Amino acid sequence: MAGRKVNTMEELAEVSGISRPTLSKYFNDPDSVRESTRAKIKIALAKYDYRPNIFAINQNRKLTKTIGIVVPYSADPFFAEIVRMIERRCIDAGFWPLVFSSHGQQELENNALATLQSLRPAGALIAPLGRNSDFESVQSFTQEVPTIVFDSNVNVGEAFVGSDNFQSIGLMVNYLCRTGEPPCFFEMEPVNPNANKRRDAYVKTMQSLGHEPMILQVARSGWDFESIGLIEGNRLIKEGKLPSQTVLCSNDRLAVGLIAAAYQNGIKVGYGEGRTLRIAGHDDHPQSQFTCPPLTTVAQDYSSIAEHSVELLFGMINGDSKPADRPDVLFEGKLIMRESA
Amino acid sequence: MAGRKVNTMEELAEVSGISRPTLSKYFNDPDSVRESTRAKIKIALAKYDYRPNIFAINQNRKLTKTIGIVVPYSADPFFAEIVRMIERRCIDAGFWPLVFSSHGQQELENNALATLQSLRPAGALIAPLGRNSDFESVQSFTQEVPTIVFDSNVNVGEAFVGSDNFQSIGLMVNYLCRTGEPPCFFEMEPVNPNANKRRDAYVKTMQSLGHEPMILQVARSGWDFESIGLIEGNRLIKEGKLPSQTVLCSNDRLAVGLIAAAYQNGIKVGYGEGRTLRIAGHDDHPQSQFTCPPLTTVAQDYSSIAEHSVELLFGMINGDSKPADRPDVLFEGKLIMRESA
DNA sequence: CACAAAACTTTACCCCTGTAAAATTTGTTT
């Protein structure tokens, strides 16, 4: 760290004896310069610890190294987990992931999209709010930025990657019917297309098995799923309104709340003798293995969803593959048998 | 949206009849131009929907409108929640929060810090990894960027904002001792200074109450706290190694795992007759109210921590108040009595 | 050793906005 401070590439050129354009090449791709040159640059770099100015770089480049990630709720375990995986892959590929959370609010989603857009990202991976999304904003964003939509399939972007809710819900309904009383379906007002698909899948599967569908939709919205599960679960239990002693919840967080409600009413949850209420979820959130009893659920294929989303996006960015005709890439869920059902 | 596309301020000047420097003034502060001028600009803006190029702006401005937020683990409920609050406040103040998660890894923390630094943020709010932090990296970052440290007090930055672990742990130990058997303390290898402070606080409080401290430190590290709680809890229970039937866990996530372990071993957790094991946590994570039984814990003052951190930072940014001598701002925890202890 | 290809240097211009200084216009005050 001797000598003067080096703040610009110009200055680095002076102290390193390498021309600025060559340095520029080096920073864009170190392998594009001769090895001897690279060595010299590295020595200078070690000595003066210079870093190119991001803003100056991005001002001139058509495409930046930024990848935007927008999720409806970063505190939701599903998104927390999938964001983690996506970030990792972006970093490994030399990109800069920037994560934005809409916290369930349309205003914030628009805000995030606008901020992101002015950052001129190379691409974006977004999980829209769904029903609460401002469709036009999202669409206008996707027209400017190569975008992969994941989790919640609103009809924008170049491709969709998510779970096959028909398969996964079908799997669970089948399992529940084979092992006991056919399930009722517990859901809130749908916040996104997944919720609707899951309900439809439940109905269809029940019918195909010759059972009457029983849907419990509680009139609450928002992202406090556990709380809704607890409060409404409490009410349903107290009022004796559960149409079946087997309950399939629209997602794990709702199930967590319902399990808590059952506990608080002295009802034993689980599969096996002495247990009177079976509760199943959907998603296999990271903490679903720690509920009491551990939650039987369907695991979304987190890593496939993350991997495939990122791969598709990189393909588009490199231009070597444009997904034809906005494909829907769906991954199957896996039945996770634990003790709750 | 008629006519040509307007991509630069120059072009907007042409179509609006306002000079570029005046437009520049307008975008920096709309109130700094005459009302009639503002009106004209707004009309042009509505018609052409232009947005200034962020990179060009930031290249010349000494201070940007970006605020960096770095947390060790964005999927952790505590950080998810506090980040949400901090983001909200930044947005309301006209700043752009950018969130980075280190995912528990030093390499990623350094990475995030470096990325952030090259973004020339107006300021940063960071919760360092703690023990895993590369102290020099963090320190060199804080020398360039006005930084408030929160949650995990490593000795860098302009101020620290967090919880008073001595108070909060003292509170809980007192409560537990008054209502039953004195607690043992369940922890992992400390990941940050908080963990150490909590253990020390436990020891001191126990001693001051005339009890012998009983510490259970399990030799595991990482951020899968629930999993550690479950696995090690299972082991301790099976081997009969719990020195007390009251366990104070270093944090809620560990408690969640321990509750699951107890459940799986058929042990009834809670306060009251028929319950044989009391478990308490610390932090009051959002989901701690949904455990079975609901978790007795100490609530960190999330909103005060978020608010105060942000206020301090804005004060520094505006230059109207420099925190003297790196103050530690500590907030008290509140006892949350639920059923687990 | 010759020669072409690859890598490098020099030179020059571009990106889009901030901002200072001087000249001009607009609006307000007496």
Add this chain to the structure above:
DNA sequence: AAACAAATTTTACAGGGGTAAAGTTTTGTG
């Protein structure tokens, strides 16, 4: 209406680096 202050326009340069074109040096091959 004159006088003055405030706002705006014009002009000009700065910021840090991308990138093209032309010329020079290095490298690798025959």
